[in-house]
Amino acid sequence: MTLVKVARQGEIGENTGKEINVNGTRIALYYASGKYYAMEALCRHQDKPIAPGKVDGEVVECPWHSWHYNIRTGELLDYLSGVKMTTYKVDVKGGDIYVDV
Numbered sequence: 001m002t003l004v005k006v007a008r009q010g011e012i013g014e015n016t017g018k019e020i021n022v023n024g025t026r027i028a029l030y031y032a033s034g035k036y037y038a039m040e041a042l043c044r045h046q047d048k049p050i051a052p053g054k055v056d057g058e059v060v061e062c063p064w065h066s067w068h069y070n071i072r073t074g075e076l077l078d079y080l081s082g083v084k085m086t087t088y089k090v091d092v093k094g095g096d097i098y099v100d101v
């Protein structure tokens with residue numbers, strides 16, 4: 001795994017997400033309650049982008065058909081058991097945001 005600079009602090013508003021592409025890997029980067037989270041960017045339901053989903057605490061709602069995921073653990077919170085998105089460690093240094101990919 002390698003830390004890759006992906007954004008500057010302030011680029012992502014509170015309780016929102018932004019899709020980033022790190023060497024071909026699509027990642028949804030979220031900022032919620034003062035923390036950054038990184039999770040794979042395509043919903044496990046129909047592979048649609050989940051970064052624009054509504055964020056409430058550690059939960060994002062997929063904007064397509066309302067599946068809910070914990071953005072810290074990647075776990076799907078409804079519909080099916082055992083579904084887990086890949087999550088990535090996020091680090092902030094000197095105003096820069098890094099994701100461990």
Ligand code: FES
Binds near residue numbers: 044046048
């Ligand atoms: S694509 Fe996310 S809920 Fe359907």
